[in-house]
Amino acid sequence: MRKLFSFLLLLLASAFYSQTVPDFEAIDSLYREDQFYFSTTYNIFSKKPSGVSQNSFSVGLSTGFLRDFPINKKRTVAIAPGLGFSYNNYKQNLVISEMANTTSYSLIASDVALDKNKLSFLSVDVPLEFRWRTSTFESHKFWRIYTGIKASYVIMSRSKYIADNGNYTVVNNPDINKFQYGAYISAGYNTWNLYTYYGLNSIFNKDILSPNGNLKTLNIGLMFYIL
Numbered sequence: 001m002r003k004l005f006s007f008l009l010l011l012l013a014s015a016f017y018s019q020t021v022p023d024f025e026a027i028d029s030l031y032r033e034d035q036f037y038f039s040t041t042y043n044i045f046s047k048k049p050s051g052v053s054q055n056s057f058s059v060g061l062s063t064g065f066l067r068d069f070p071i072n073k074k075r076t077v078a079i080a081p082g083l084g085f086s087y088n089n090y091k092q093n094l095v096i097s098e099m100a101n102t103t104s105y106s107l108i109a110s111d112v113a114l115d116k117n118k119l120s121f122l123s124v125d126v127p128l129e130f131r132w133r134t135s136t137f138e139s140h141k142f143w144r145i146y147t148g149i150k151a152s153y154v155i156m157s158r159s160k161y162i163a164d165n166g167n168y169t170v171v172n173n174p175d176i177n178k179f180q181y182g183a184y185i186s187a188g189y190n191t192w193n194l195y196t197y198y199g200l201n202s203i204f205n206k207d208i209l210s211p212n213g214n215l216k217t218l219n220i221g222l223m224f225y226i227l
Helices: 002-020 024-030
Strands: 036-046 059-066 077-091 094-099 102-107 114-133 143-163 166-171 179-189 192-199 216-226
Antiparallel strands (some): 059 077, 077 114, 143 166, 143 179, 192 216
């Protein structure tokens, strides 16, 4: 009886030990990196029509989730599709007004006392990244270079102009491209990562102010990743 009791105690201890001691090889074979993200950017117009300029600070914010799929044994190379949201605004001298369902564009005259002129977007984003990093499952501090493409669908656009010569607000301008896409790269170490996004198609679906003068965007800032 004493031997049976000792044997059962040994089995119980063995089972408990097997459950409490982590299987490091299994952990190493299953870990994923950087699945939540947040970015903040300074937004710049590129390919501007003649006379269009920006003023003040134009900001961009984005957040979302990326599913990390490592494709090599060391899990230092991965592909990551995702889903997120972004808000971008552009403070500039382009007046957007609407009358009788017709949208028109002009530049702010130099003698106008301007209070506010901003174009903003709220979008749903679908990024797809190719990832390289020096990560291990023991440490979250590593070098990374992530590059990819991002498709966005504009769920709301708004331009607001307030000045001494009039107030104009245009919501969901039909001249805005609903589908926008671009390429980006994010690189850095640990928490701090430089981020650059370049829009490959135009913000508007037609030329405004001058031929071949449609607006694209260049966003430069910081990207933060969270497990």
